[in-house]
């Protein structure tokens with residue numbers, strides 16, 4: 001069997017397999033020098049968000065996943081994984097939510113396709 005052609009492959013980059021992210025866990029990956037948290041919620045749905053809390057430079061992938069939210073361990077702000085919006089203070093600005101595609105066992109994230117309109121990350125050339 002041959003590798004999928006460019007046209008058949010999902011947009012973005014391969015980042016991990018579905019099984020590499022545990023239920024209610026997050027995996028930090030880097031795409032062109034930009035850190036992304038791939039998060040699996042309590043129902044097994046996957047999301048890709050910027051891996052930096054909007055309140056400070058804390059890695060959200062180190063936080064707790066509850067339902068469809070992830071909580072920053074530093075000061076407790078909780079972010080909606082679908083919208084990137086903070087649900088609790090002290091964070092008041094959203095984090096970017098990226099297009100994520102599951103293709104069989106593989107997970108692809110397109111950091112150039114931001115679903116919630118948050119400013120694009122600076123990527124390494």
Ligand code: FES
Pocket residue numbers: 053054055056057058072073074075076077089090091
């Ligand atoms: S650094 Fe995340 S809530 Fe303060």
